[in-house]
Amino acid sequence: MEQIQAIRGTRDILPDEVVYWQFLEKTAFDILSRACYQEIRTPVFEQTSLFERGIGEATDVVGKEMYTFMDRGDRTLTLRPEGTAGAVRAYIQNKLSAGGIQRLWYTGPMFRYERPQAGRQRQFHQIGLELLGVKAARADVEVIAIATDILKALGLQNLSLQLNSVGSGEDRQKYRDALVAYLIPYKDDLDQDSQDRLERNPLRILDSKDKKTQTIAENAPSILDYLGTESKAHFDQVCQLLTDLNIPYDLNPRLVRGLDYYTDTAFEIQSADLGAQATVCGGGRYDGLVSQLGGGEAPAIGWAMGMERLILLLKELQPLSLSSPDIYFVSRGQKAENKALVMAQNLRQMGYKVELDLTGSNFGKQFKRGDRTGAKICLVLGDSEVENNTIQLKYLETGKQETLSMDEINQRLQNL
Structure with a gap:
């Protein structure tokens, strides 16, 4: 009889590796608890429309990577590809806004149809944080500081904070037009994915991994030159508060993140020890998502950490073993x-x-x-x-x- 194997893109986490997961989870839990963030647990599948409306139909996640199926009630459902949309849906449905500012965090499996590789599986795991109901730049810096604290407590080194602002929706549209105008003369020189993105999601071209496309993008207009007065003032304050907390950062105008809901601050924390897949934490502000999903106006910011990538680093940094019995x-x-x-x-x-x-x-x-x-x-x-x-x-x-x-x-x- 043929032996049944785990599905490609999934893997078993055995006891000698689970100790790293438990160490990561406990470290994050302790730091998040001290900052008064409360855990939320949402379903692993949702209505497909939640992700289409929230993440954006033009994104690679929705267009190429989601696990979507029809259930027996002829409803289109999707295994969650990320955690923010579900957390916001829960925030709206359960009227959490009535309780004022909400500091939420979650952990669990996510699902994307991608080519499996080290640190990236089709079923992968994230720890995520969402701060809803506050617009102040202090909120942006609080969540970045918490992420930094978690990574430092884990013992990670060679980290860099990449920081950008994608502005308001209006700022982003102006920049989009300028970027497309710059890229159109180079269309035939772009890689195929970037040619496909030129009309539907041109900002994603800026983080293409194709070397020729990267060279073209180096001279593209900077989104920081298209920020409105309010977005620029917000971003300047974020930068100043990071300086006040002695958190170094690098301005990266090409950092746009891959999801449509981001506004203003966008950031990634990267590790020089991970090679091409360097990002261990990514996030940003999404002030329009709550209203876009049917709730009232509620500014928000959040981030997510890929746990598989963190485990790869932890194994190199501090070997752990199963604890011995007494x-x-x-x-x-x-x-x-x-x-x-x-x-x-x-x-x-x-x-x-x-x-x-x-x-x-x-x-x-x-x-x-x-x-x-x-x-x-x-x-x-x-x-x-x-x-x-x-x-x-x-x-x-x-x-x-x-x-x-x-x-x-x-x-x-x-x-x-």
Whole structure:
């Protein structure tokens, strides 16, 4: 019979790697909690129209990468390709705006049909943050500072903050017209994807990975020259507040992000240790998205971190391993094995991390397995110990062993 394999673009995360995920999740949780952000959990699939309206039908995500299907009720549904649209839908549907400013975060799987490679899968995972209901530049800098704190706490190095403003919708349209006018004479020299984007989404040409297209784009107009008075003042304040917090940044007028909902501040945090896929965090302001999805006016800003890419960096920076048990419990004989199960469960309820050997093999083999776990002590129970109401305590590093009564064992473990 043919063996069933995981679907291409998905992968199993095994226990020796899960420790990195748990470390990442706990680090992010601690920092987000200190900043008073609350976790939100939204469905992994939504109505397709949510992403078409929110992300933009002209984007590559909607046009090429979404997992979309018809359910049994003839509704068109899509596995979420990103987290912001679902969070905003939940914000509107549950009338969260009535509670004032909302600081939300989420984590979970996202889905895009892309060519799988290191750090990029078709089912991938993100940690994301959304700050809704405030326009001030301080909000932009708060979310960037939190992202910076998380990455530093993880031990990441060689990071750079790439910063830009895409202005208001009006600013962006003026710049779009100027960019198209500049690019049209070079149309035949652009890569095929960029030629396709020239009419429907020309700003994406600026972050093309094609070297010839990049050379053409180097002399394109800068979006910073097309900012209106309000957008320019907002961006200047963002830059000043970052300076006040000693967060270095590089102005990058070619940074536009790939989704239509961005306005004003756009940013990415990149790692020089990741090669071509350098971005570990990306986000920006999306002041029109809430109203675009049927809610009232609510300015907002957010970001997302790709967890797979962060895990690649963590593995290089600080090797982690599965934690060792406090106690390895071996037993042999029917009475001893039954009693060991009861004792192990009681010890776990008392707060000890206990691994119970369930093989029933001879004591020598059980001791060898105990050594491999990294446990410091081993409890040994045979039928003779059960009859005498005693237990053996063995120190695995030295091999020293002593006999204790059942009344003594709990006190000895506490002393150890």
